[in-house]
Amino acid sequence: MQKKETKYIFVVGGVISGVGKGITSSSIGLILKNRGLNVTAVKIDAYINVDAGTMNPVEHGEVFVLSDGDETDQDMGNYERFMDLNLTRINYMTTGRVYKTVIERERNLEYKGKCVQVVPHVPMEVIERIKKAGQIAKADVVIVEIGGTVGEYENILFLEAARMMKLASPRDVFFVMVSYLPTPGNLGEMKTKPTQHAVRALNASGIQPDILLARGETSLDEKRKEKISIFCNMEAERVLSAPDVDSVYDIPLNFEKEKLSDKLCDLLDVVCKKPDLTAWEKWKKFAKHTHNGESAVKVAMIGKYFETGDFMLSDSYLSVIEAIKYSSYGENRKPIISWLNSTDYEKFPAKLRELRNYDGIIVPGGFGSRGVEGNLKVVEFARRNKIPYFGLCYGMQMMVIEYARNVLGLKDANTREVNPGSKNMVIDVMESQKEILKNNLYGGSMRLGAYKAILGEGTIARASYGVKEITERHRHRYEVNPSFIPDLEKAGLVFSGRSPDGNLMEIAELPKSQHPFFLGTQFHPEFLSRPLNPHPLFTAFIRACIKKKK
Numbered sequence: 001m002q003k004k005e006t007k008y009i010f011v012v013g014g015v016i017s018g019v020g021k022g023i024t025s026s027s028i029g030l031i032l033k034n035r036g037l038n039v040t041a042v043k044i045d046a047y048i049n050v051d052a053g054t055m056n057p058v059e060h061g062e063v064f065v066l067s068d069g070d071e072t073d074q075d076m077g078n079y080e081r082f083m084d085l086n087l088t089r090i091n092y093m094t095t096g097r098v099y100k101t102v103i104e105r106e107r108n109l110e111y112k113g114k115c116v117q118v119v120p121h122v123p124m125e126v127i128e129r130i131k132k133a134g135q136i137a138k139a140d141v142v143i144v145e146i147g148g149t150v151g152e153y154e155n156i157l158f159l160e161a162a163r164m165m166k167l168a169s170p171r172d173v174f175f176v177m178v179s180y181l182p183t184p185g186n187l188g189e190m191k192t193k194p195t196q197h198a199v200r201a202l203n204a205s206g207i208q209p210d211i212l213l214a215r216g217e218t219s220l221d222e223k224r225k226e227k228i229s230i231f232c233n234m235e236a237e238r239v240l241s242a243p244d245v246d247s248v249y250d251i252p253l254n255f256e257k258e259k260l261s262d263k264l265c266d267l268l269d270v271v272c273k274k275p276d277l278t279a280w281e282k283w284k285k286f287a288k289h290t291h292n293g294e295s296a297v298k299v300a301m302i303g304k305y306f307e308t309g310d311f312m313l314s315d316s317y318l319s320v321i322e323a324i325k326y327s328s329y330g331e332n333r334k335p336i337i338s339w340l341n342s343t344d345y346e347k348f349p350a351k352l353r354e355l356r357n358y359d360g361i362i363v364p365g366g367f368g369s370r371g372v373e374g375n376l377k378v379v380e381f382a383r384r385n386k387i388p389y390f391g392l393c394y395g396m397q398m399m400v401i402e403y404a405r406n407v408l409g410l411k412d413a414n415t416r417e418v419n420p421g422s423k424n425m426v427i428d429v430m431e432s433q434k435e436i437l438k439n440n441l442y443g444g445s446m447r448l449g450a451y452k453a454i455l456g457e458g459t460i461a462r463a464s465y466g467v468k469e470i471t472e473r474h475r476h477r478y479e480v481n482p483s484f485i486p487d488l489e490k491a492g493l494v495f496s497g498r499s500p501d502g503n504l505m506e507i508a509e510l511p512k513s514q515h516p517f518f519l520g521t522q523f524h525p526e527f528l529s530r531p532l533n534p535h536p537l538f539t540a541f542i543r544a545c546i547k548k549k550k
Helices: 021-033 075-083 095-107 118-137 156-168 193-204 222-231 248-257 260-268 277-289 314-330 343-347 349-357 372-384 394-406 431-438 460-465 482-490 536-549
Strands: 007-014 039-045 092-094 141-146 173-180 211-216 239-243 295-303 333-341 360-363 389-392 425-429 447-455 469-476 478-480 494-498 505-509 518-521
Touching: 007 021, 007 156, 007 193, 007 260, 021 039, 021 075, 021 141, 021 173, 021 248, 021 260, 039 075, 039 118, 075 314, 092 095, 095 118, 118 141, 118 156, 141 156, 156 173, 173 193, 193 211, 193 222, 211 222, 211 260, 222 239, 239 248, 248 260, 248 277, 277 314, 295 314, 295 372, 295 536, 314 333, 314 536, 333 343, 333 536, 343 349, 343 372, 349 372, 360 372, 360 394, 360 536, 372 389, 372 394, 389 394, 389 536, 394 425, 394 478, 394 482, 394 505, 394 518, 447 460, 447 505, 460 494, 460 505, 460 536, 478 482, 478 505, 482 494, 518 536
Parallel strands: 007 141, 007 173, 039 092, 039 141, 173 211, 211 239, 295 333, 295 360, 360 389, 389 518
Antiparallel strands: 425 478, 447 469, 447 494, 494 505, 505 518
16 A cells, blocks of 8 residues: 655745734644644744743743643644644754754764764754654644745745755645735735745745735735736736735635635645535634624733833733633623733822723733732732632732732732742742752743643632643743642632642632632643633633623
């Protein structure tokens, strides 16, 4: 029996950064999966960082954590959400990670004394990783997104790896270019010239796109489609329109209007099933909810990464925002999310009264001391005024500190991260981390990835999940200090989720008799929320918000 060959689709970007390669890759994966193909995805980032874990979220956006603990680019979250997959570290690579491996192999004599060169050895390492990702997933199709824009110096080696793969297996490797077509305001006409140059830059790397997705403010007309076809050496039917849409979840629907899955199945020369209409109707229904809703639910997100200079970067909390949306849509509500800066409540405490205008409050993850006192004021206000509160990682730690200060009376209660001199260190570093921090070894040194937790009977957490044991993803190095747990529990705080050995506090909450929803998690539930399968804790929070609104 002939072995089935894995197919590879490389997704590259032209003209501008942020053109939508990640969402395009995710959408391609979704529509091919809906045609019965086993799909996986690989993200290639051009930066020298070994992973995304040490990067400032204000500059780079969210760090998405996989189940095996790999700290990755936020596009990995898009892949998992759209394709409903759990990916691992083999699905993610950076220039730094590739070079590190090549150098380590050279040091270990794995190249058997050869002169190790940038080409071919670096591209060969890239190819090996891409193929391994396909083998592990037993994938029919591997979608590989190459970060950056064609023509940049940084991604040349990755394009070279793609070219080498195409040369070795021309029937198995294909290219989709996502390119921007601007419409200058003073002209009012969509221009193709930048895309023509982008395709030629790709040609200079020895690669010809098989499909071109024309991004723009409006749909691509036939005249410009023909122009791209002539000047970019492509069949007109393989130049598809990808106009701006109100929701990223409309993009797969738009691709199918353009018959992209048919074109891809033909291009790949694979047997595709007819579209799964049941699954497709579910997605259509979900996408419809992104535009409609019985009424709005107003959520305040109190963050510390929303301001940098003169702009805000909500991408710092992308997974949290999407998780709020999924649970809201599931309850037929349209979420209105306000991004509020925690430092404002330190400078202007009177602003706290404005929080009464919201149906619920979320304090998401973060690091460092900036905005902490503002966060604590927000937590206290939510607790005293019975406003639904959901604390994520850092947000749970703030919740425990606030409770220790204002209920237990430990006025200097704090976290070692903020005040190492506090006598009442209710949040402390894990013992295993102390030597690591002493030697300034920060990268990849936290409690990362999936860990189990046991939920207590009769708690909000247990009622929300409906099961006793859960598995959730973590990214933190500080924990609730065990020596303070008896006093906190005696004062009424419930630790409703614990590690299987009982030593680590995973969920804290107040009973419903005291507060409609006052709950925090040491883990990041947002990483497991999916469009068609919202996370149960986010759903419980949104339901509490709806109840408050009524």
